Amino acid sequence: MTSQKRIDAMVWLLSKVGKEQITSLMPEFVSLTGLTHKRLMDSWQAHLEGNPSFLSCCNAFVIQYCHGINLPDKYVNFDTSVIKSLLVADRKEHAWVASGEGMPDSGDICIWKGTHMGICTQAMKALDPNDYKEGQWYTIEGGQTNQVLVTPTPLKDGKKFPTIDRDKSFDSIKRKKYQNFPADSLQGWIDIDKYFYGSTGNPDFKPEAEARNRQWINRDGNVAHPGAPDGSGGLGYFRANGTLPEDPFNCSS
Incomplete structure (x- = not known):
């Protein structure tokens, strides 16, 4: 190919x-x-x-x-x-x-x-x-x-x-x-x-694929989206349980 x-x-x-x-x-x-x-x-x-x-x-x-x-x-x-x-x-x-x-x-x-x-x-x-x-x-x-x-x-x-x-x-x-x-x-x-x-002249996509797949396995061996709190791809993205106030920087809200 x-x-x-x-x-x-x-x-x-x-x-x-x-x-x-x-x-x-x-x-x-x-x-x-x-x-x-x-x-x-x-x-x-x-x-x-x-x-x-x-x-x-x-x-x-x-x-x-x-x-x-x-x-x-x-x-x-x-x-x-x-x-x-x-x-x-x-x-x-x-x-x-x-x-x-x-x-x-x-x-x-x-x-x-x-x-x-x-x-x-x-x-x-x-x-x-x-x-x-x-x-x-x-x-x-x-x-x-x-x-x-x-x-x-x-x-x-x-x-x-x-x-x-x-x-x-x-x-x-x-x-x-x-x-x-x-x-x-x-x-x-x-x-x-x-x-x-490399010397074979054949593109090797296996390492890249394995690296991508590892992102979907967390430390407990469970499949989790990399962006989820339980994932292993880095920090998760959190969401407040409810709506934000009109002023999101208002600490008292």
Whole structure:
């Protein structure tokens, strides 16, 4: 049975990202990544001019996803050794699953080899059966870069470099589907069920149910409403035998 956490994850994801991609040219892109179109274009231009760093929205989107499901965003890292160390420190080491050990499920954070990450969305079968095909693997990923270059412009030292067309280039977030699960392309994933529910990944409601049931048993072992004087859920609620006076604070009444 699908856990509530996976349902919450899918509701958040699919309410934020519809069938059409969300590009950095759209206003909602900022709220889903924390990045502006200008910042991305500046980074891409600097990269073309020799800066080794290249900014995209794939990890920025996963950070916002973590906020949406109450998962610490400190785990959003391309270095899986860092992810595993943080999980061990938080006693959540069982939540990391190396590629080759099964397959991620809806809401799991997947880390590709290299510098890319995204979210598995296998719930597509229930949410959009017309788009679902058995055996395919579904995700929502940021970092779908689309660069459009214009004629090279000479630098002061005579060198030439391509220039980003800022009106036509964009980064984006969109749903993707793979014909097969690309196990060889992934380093692994964070299993959100194992993170939130323990090593088995199965929600255990028994302790909560037992705690609730204990409220209905008083110290003598009798069933009593928690709010009754004879109950065990705390102080009871008492009622005067008769009507209150017009002035309830009149001590003489």
